[in-house]
Amino acid sequence: MKNEQKQKPPVEDSPAETSKMKKNEKFVWPWVGIVANIPTEVEKSGRRVGKSGSALRDELIQKGFNPTRVQPIWNFKGHSGFALVEFSRDFEGFENAMKFESSYLSDRHGKKDWENGSHLRDDKPYGWVAREDDYNRSGIVSKEVRKKRDLKSLSQIQEEDERKMNQxxxxxxxxxxxxxxxxxxxxxxxxxxxxxxxxxxxxxxxxxxxxxxxxxxxxxxxxxxxxxxxxxxxxxxxxxxxxxxxxxxxxxxxxxxxxxxxxxxxxxxxxxxxxxxxxxxxxxxxxxxxxxxxxxxxxxxxxxxxxxxxxxxxxxxxxxxxxxxxxxxxxxxxxxxxxxxxxxxxxxxxxxxxxxxxxxxxxxxxxxxxxxxxxxxxxxxxxxxxxxxxxxxxxMILFWNGNEDLVCEEKIRVKRMGQLNPEPFLTALKRKLRGSKAKADERAMEVCSMWEAQIGDVQWHPFKVDDSDGKAKNVVDKKDLKLIKLRNEYGEEVYNEVVRAKQELLEYNASGSYVTLELWNFEENRKATMEEVTDVMLKIRKDLVAKKNKRKRR
Incomplete structure (x- = not known):
């Protein structure tokens, strides 16, 4: 159901917006928004500067528009006061782009307001989604918009997606x-x-x-x-x-x-x-x-x-x-x-x-x-x-890994053996820092990356052989100084996640010490058999054929 929702065209929030969007209206694709009238300052050198792309992206993320990237546009004088806001290629990205445009329209800071000269009366930014006229006009903004992009209507994109899906x-x-x-x-x-x-x-x-x-x-x-x-x-x-x-x-x-x-x-x-x-x-x-x-x-x-x-x-x-x-x-x-x-x-x-x-x-x-x-x-x-x-x-693993959108809800999925899950690190850093969420996220990613490198070190072996019950097996060395420090600093969940990843790495790729892909039964938490994988593939094929026949009947 989740995949079907992603493939359907978005439904606008109001009839007014629907009337504004023509059936064959062409948008710049991949979706991109334009932000104008960004406040800038003049440095001592005479060069204009403004907010960075990451700062603008964080502001738009907090507003719920979820851009993938914000690219300020620069000219020979410095910051031009314009920026391109990039969204994901799917229809979910299109929905975020339309929300982005609607937000500026409701505040009377849309494209028409910009063209009517309203920006001369205030210093607030204006925003809209790039369309055919933005693509074809001259200027540095249009030049940046045309880079690696094209003009497509919603019907063309939907037909192309259907063709790709059928293929x-x-x-x-x-x-x-x-x-x-x-x-x-x-x-x-x-x-x-x-x-x-x-x-x-x-x-x-x-x-x-x-x-x-x-x-x-x-x-x-x-x-x-x-x-x-x-x-x-x-x-x-x-x-x-x-x-x-x-x-x-x-x-x-x-x-x-x-x-x-x-x-x-x-x-x-x-x-x-x-x-x-x-x-x-x-x-x-x-x-x-x-x-x-x-x-x-x-x-x-x-x-x-x-x-x-x-x-x-x-x-x-x-x-x-x-x-x-x-x-x-x-x-x-x-x-x-x-x-x-x-x-x-x-x-x-x-x-x-x-x-x-x-x-x-x-x-x-x-x-x-x-x-x-x-x-x-x-x-x-x-x-x-x-x-x-x-x-x-x-x-089979390569095929499964290349079609994750089709198997994301199945019990058989690809698991990256030896890869750390960042969630325990995020939880631990939020609890420890109790400050801004962005700072906690950034620090959590740094700590997670550092421990991924540590796990891949073949010289580090935090295990010992235990044969107390008559069978030799590897158990965690509780005297390992790195694990003791990790537990004391970040807690039990992070400690257990690092131990789990190291054990998987030793079991599935002890000599190479890098993450490997494996078909995994997440329902029973074990390695999937070829028979289970084949059954899931047949089920997916049956569902896709049924959806295709349903679309033909419509």
């Missing part, structure tokens, strides 16, 4: 449709991401279950292998014990054989000695026989006996060599069997166990690597989706 409605409708499509796409992406996340969670749970089962199975296999190894060791110990007994028995047999071989060797030596003695005796007998001319048959018998004895000696030597060779072969076989058994019973089992463990470890590492790659891909996709969401929110 704005069309643009908003297109933007809303685009944002709606973007929202649907984002929702689809979020749903798809959620589905993928759930699928990955399920897959991760399955992998964890498989890993658990494989680990249990591997543990059971290791235990079984350990039992088999123990059993194999026991069997190996038993076999070794049997081998040891056999080897000891063989060694004993070998020792016995060696003793028998030694005994046989001694007997052979004794036999050889006896045979040598016998041979010597035979030789002696043969000599005796030859000497006594014994018979030839006895000599032949002794010769055959000597040949037989040599053959026996050769056969016994070969037998000794054969027995020594067999003994050496048996020792070599015994050493070879012992080494072979030791390698087979210990090395092979340990090697097989290590190979099985290495294979299982490689399989687990491969599965873990695959899961990590999937999680990384999902995180990347989630980051891209979040960036798109943040870009859409920034565009």
């Amino acid at each position: 704005l409605v069309e643009n908003m409708a297109q933007t809303i449709e685009m944002k709606k499509i973007s929202k649907q796409e984002l929702e689809h992406k979020v749903n798809e991401t959620s589905r993928v996340l759930k699928s990955l969670e399920l897959h991760s749970a399955q992998l964890n279950q498989i890993y658990k089962e494989e680990a249990e199975k591997m543990q059971m296999n290791l235990q079984e292998q350990y039992k088999q190894i123990l059993l194999g060791h026991e069997k190996s110990l038993s076999a070794l014990e049997r081998k040891r007994v056999e080897l000891e028995e063989r060694a004993r047999q070998i020792d016995i054989n060696e003793a028998e071989m030694e005994k046989s060797r001694r007997e052979r030596e004794m036999n050889q000695k006896a045979m040598w003695e016998q041979n010597e005796a035979n030789k002696e007998a043969m000599n005796l026989a030859e000497k006594h001319q014994a018979s030839s048959s006895l000599v032949g018998l002794f010769k055959e006996k000597e040949k037989l004895h040599k053959k026996i000696m050769e056969m016994e030597a070969k037998l000794n060599e054969t027995q020594e060779l067999e003994l050496e072969i048996e020792n070599l076989k015994r050493n070879t069997n012992v080494k072979k058994y030791m390698v087979g019973s210990d090395g092979d089992a340990e090697y097989m166990e290590k190979m099985a463990l290495a294979k299982t470890q490689m399989e687990l590492e491969a599965r873990e690597t695959a899961l990590h790659e999937k999680m990384m891909a999902l995180s990347q996709k989630e980051r891209v989706t979040n960036d798109e969401y943040q870009d859409a929110r920034k565009e």
Whole structure:
């Protein structure tokens, strides 16, 4: 309703004023009033001076005309006695301008009175709203009026405003449709991401279950292998014990054989000695026989006996060599069997166990690597989706901030996070100074600006970490000297406002320390969601379309 009132042409206070204003009468736009016959003085230098623009503006504000600016007109002699009074561009500014003109008309100090020469009889100022004749005439006043201004009738301004409003409605409708499509796409992406996340969670749970089962199975296999190894060791110990007994028995047999071989060797030596003695005796007998001319048959018998004895000696030597060779072969076989058994019973089992463990470890590492790659891909996709969401929110904030007149009465509006509200400062300074309102307002703005700069200082951190309840959080440092001085000098409300602004700045832009824009739900005092923002935009679009259709029916 407030916006509609601003867009309607003003209704004048009396029929007389209405009759004076023609339908197509052209005014200087943006609206500007002219004040003439402003009192001036001549300085020692010969230059005229008069009231400043700010002083004239304050006087007109106190009268309720609400000008935005007052510009004194100067010429080569100094202050010309004229000033231009600027009003806001909307119809509310036009109403203030007409009130300004009516005030001077009721006091007989309007434009006609000025032109009739009434100003020659008094020193009071005259005022009126600039129109076509003021725009087109010559002189320094008209020259200043024409700067950056134009002539327009009320109907032209209303038509232009309607055209702009229609264009704005069309643009908003297109933007809303685009944002709606973007929202649907984002929702689809979020749903798809959620589905993928759930699928990955399920897959991760399955992998964890498989890993658990494989680990249990591997543990059971290791235990079984350990039992088999123990059993194999026991069997190996038993076999070794049997081998040891056999080897000891063989060694004993070998020792016995060696003793028998030694005994046989001694007997052979004794036999050889006896045979040598016998041979010597035979030789002696043969000599005796030859000497006594014994018979030839006895000599032949002794010769055959000597040949037989040599053959026996050769056969016994070969037998000794054969027995020594067999003994050496048996020792070599015994050493070879012992080494072979030791390698087979210990090395092979340990090697097989290590190979099985290495294979299982490689399989687990491969599965873990695959899961990590999937999680990384999902995180990347989630980051891209979040960036798109943040870009859409920034565009929405820019659109919202550029159309504040349409959303000023909605619960969702743009909030400047970290910006101070000057109201507590105005209240505190009015209470403290108890003087002129203008001085209190000026001082309040200075103090507010000073504290805005202080809040933006990244070196100032009036908070400390409190973990008394088990959770670390930032709380106000009650020993901070600047906050203590602020509370003592300006009160609790100003203190709370500064703390609030600093906390918002740290939360929303801790690194930059400057005010940021955020869509805010003022009804619930929290950050607005994209769904809430879209609903409000659709509502505004519906209202604008309804107003447009209503104007067409008229």
